[in-house]
Amino acid sequence: MLILVTLLAAQLPCLIANVVRGGPGLGTIQPSQGDYFQATKGGGHGDYHLIVLAPSSVQEMADFVFDGFRLAEKYRNPVMILSDGALGQMMEKVILPEEGSLPKTTPAWATTGKKKEREHNVITSLFIQPEEMEQVNLRLQEKYKAIQSEVRYEEIQTEDAEILLVAFGLSSRICQKTVDLAREKGIKVGLLRPITVYPYPYARLNELASQVEFMLTVEMNAGQMVEDVRLAVEGKVPVHFIGRMGGMILSPEDILHKLESVHESHNAVNV
């Protein structure tokens, strides 16, 4: 994380692929989403954010490499692809972008050899005077504000949804099946999948909070993104959580059971 924060403070564009395995520690090599906090909230020192893309298919794994480099160059900020051990080993049909679709550029700040007409370029993450460090932080915060416009998410059957599942990455793939199973039973369930987990779709979730009875966040961890969902809805509706850890994956039926039991308990309260 020291190196990551060094890159970030030096404003060096780069793309990091985090194919998350079960942890903490050496842990397992099975899929997990346990690095959500690390990816979106930090883990290194200082006030900082990465741009974090959460693919849910092999196609997106490929596409986000290109999107990631574009975003990294645009904002001079590290970008992370937050994947997991299952997506990382999955085989699916992929259409690769055309060769040369990422333009080769040499930005003015790059250290390519000092030219007579300009001052020497220095890339550093060291700002030893606190006054200067504060100014660097203020500039970074302005950048994070601008990055909010890059928020991306996908909605599945939310138009008439009375219950909303919220999940990213592999969990969202599993949730799609749960939506189908629930709708077969006549329960109007929708799914919101954040594609960027930083920036996060707080505003859209807040809107949906006025529409649905409750939300259920599904993750392969102890409950990390659920905190962002709760922040987003500002207490308007209950936000529940189901997850498994250590490399274990929920089945669509596990999620359906949880959804039904929460649904029943809500009905019991309402009666």
Added chain:
Amino acid sequence: MNEKLYLEDEENLGTQVDESYDQVYCRPSTLTDVPFHYCPGCGHSVVHKVLMEVIDELGIQEETIGVAPVGCSVFAYQYMNIDMQEAAHGRASAVATGVKRVLPDKYVFSYQGDGDLAAIGTAETIHTVNRGENILMLFINNGIYGMTGGQMAPTSLIGQVTSTSPYGREAAQVGNPIKIADMLCLLPGAYYVTRQIVHNPNGVRKLKKALIKSFEYQKQKKGTCFIEVVSNCPSGWKMTPVETIKYIEEQMLPMYPVGDLKVPQN
């Protein structure tokens, strides 16, 4: 050397000197005007100057990219008027590798102290040289962590008193001084390895020659050139600059002898 010369003594300040005299010495133009923050007597200032002088003389200011370490010379980029990057602690040779791979026709060097290159950065150092990266690694060995308050380094001498070895370094407890330049000679990627000094004029001249050779080898894409400079740390060693020279000659050089350790085989 056709610049006009001016006297700098107080009384005749700015008076133009007879132009028939040749200018034999001046501040390298690739050094910025920023005053060094180094302690009086510290070898870093001399090495900075010699390095920039060589870049001036070779006319490669626009073609050279340097990588600064963490340590006393972390601000090297304030003094060297070339494009520079500052690396995380110990990672200068890895960053230099990246720069060189992207810009293979530029001259790239890393500038590192012993706490950086021979301690936290040992892995990067060994593998950079093992890959034979076409860069110059300039290694300033003063046997101590200067910036952080004179702690013992892997290069500190047996018996050397530092803030973390107040009774002197003991091999049984913390091992022997590491001779990293000697180790690197074993690697096929190391093309030229030499150990130099800067505490006397002869040493400075030899360092300059070693630097010129290294840039020439880099141009020819021969592999890694590694120059160790056995230097001093008046503040960390708790000595006057003059005392440090005696210490280098009597204590440091028997452990780290001056001279070429690996020269190109024809």
